[in-house]
Amino acid sequence: MAQLITNINNTVKYLREGNVVAIPTETVYGLGANIYNEEALLNIFRFKGRPSSNPLIVHTYDIEQALNLYDLTFNPNLEKIIRILGNQFWPGPLTIISKAKSNISKTITAGTGNIAVRIPNNKKSLEILKKLKDIPIAAPSANKSGHISPVDSLHVLSEFKDDNIYVFHSGHIRFFEDKVGIESTVIQIDDNEKNINICRQGGITFDDLDFFVKEKINDYKVIIAPCASSPGQSIKHYAIKDKETIMVDSYKELSLEDLEIKNSALIDFGSLAKVFDGKILYRNLSKRQNIDEAMMNLYDYLREIEGFSNISKVYIIKDSKNYDQKWNGLYDRIFRACSGQYITKN
Ligand code: TXA
Ligand code: MG
Secondary structure, eight states: OOOOOOOOHHHHHHHHHHHHHEEOOOOSOEEEETTTTTHHHHHHHHHTTTTTTTEEEEEEESSHHHHHOOTTTOOOOHHHHHHHHHHHHOOEEEEEEEBBTTSSSSHTTTSSSEEEEOOOHHHHHHHHHHTTTEEEEEEOOOSSSOOOOOOOOHHHHHTTSSSSEEEEEBBBBGGGGSOOSSSOOOEEEEETEEEEEEEEEOOOOOHHHHHHHHHHHHTEEEEEETTOOOOOSSSSSSOTSSSSEEEEEEEEGOOOOSSSSGGGGESSSSTTTTTGGGEEEESSSTTOHHHHHHHHHHHHHHHHTTOOOTTOOOEEEEOSSSSOOHHHHHHHHHHHHHOOEOOOOO
8 A cells, every 4th residue: 555654754764674665856756766675676666567678767865976876987088977967957857877887786777787867856855865875766757657657746646556655745746946847858978979868858958958068068969869778768658548648730620520529638738729628628738838837737637637537538739839948848748648649630
């Protein structure tokens, strides 16, 4: 049975002792385990239903603790690069993948030889990590594999209600001082090609990184490409159970006959499909087309709509306008929530 806890010292104690404990971060909740406790790590995979080939992100409270997880011996520049990136973007929604030290469990690296690390930008999680001192925490998003990521401790509680975990109860990420609402941007440092490769887009954008890298690490280039060893990036992800979820370019592509009003939900962005408001189950990611607000609402709405048993189809308006670059991260999640399914009449 999953159990809510509110006491930080108990959270630290349970993690240290090898329990699986969900912790808040500014992006999504993570399902945490002591990186030195093999049984706890294996339980993460078991509870999530996660394939053992999918490596785990490790969370630390400062750069020194993070650097201690990487093998920095084969390239004298690597430490400098991670320090420069870390000083700029940590704590924050940036995960840095590089070669792992040989003592890191293969359960974490999934045998890739690489480790992904980040420092979360959340007071509570930093306090927990600090109190754990010498124990970094491995934490993938606290959802069952392929399901919608959790942005509220209560999402985690219901997701793992039958599993033996603790959930540190800190409520909805919306109310945190620093908040993002979708998972971190993941980069891999490719030492051979001298690339900083964005494998997953998130709150930190290509421009944020490119601008900074051009100035501070100018022999490296920022690119966007899938990471071979990130099997978590599958096309079907963040999916609503038992419903068909489809992107539409604009409400003009839909006629009311397309939508079986009783059985459908529509997630708008701005007022692009306002015509359906009041006619069907209608939600709006952001009335003002604010991407930060939309990121915060996406997973929440997907979960809420999942709870309506009469709904069988969910349409998400995918506007093709060029918004702020943060739209790319949001669009990536919408695309996967829809398994790439798309309606266009052009
Ligand atoms: O914001 C986040 O990153 C959240 C919070 C809890 O920190 N965590 C998260 O973890 O989203 P997860 O496991 O749901 O997504 C991590 C992604 C997966 O696609 C995984 O395959 C990839 O990062 N990844 C982790 N370690 C890796 C490694 N060593 N090499 C390549 N990809 C890795
Ligand atoms: Mg995930």
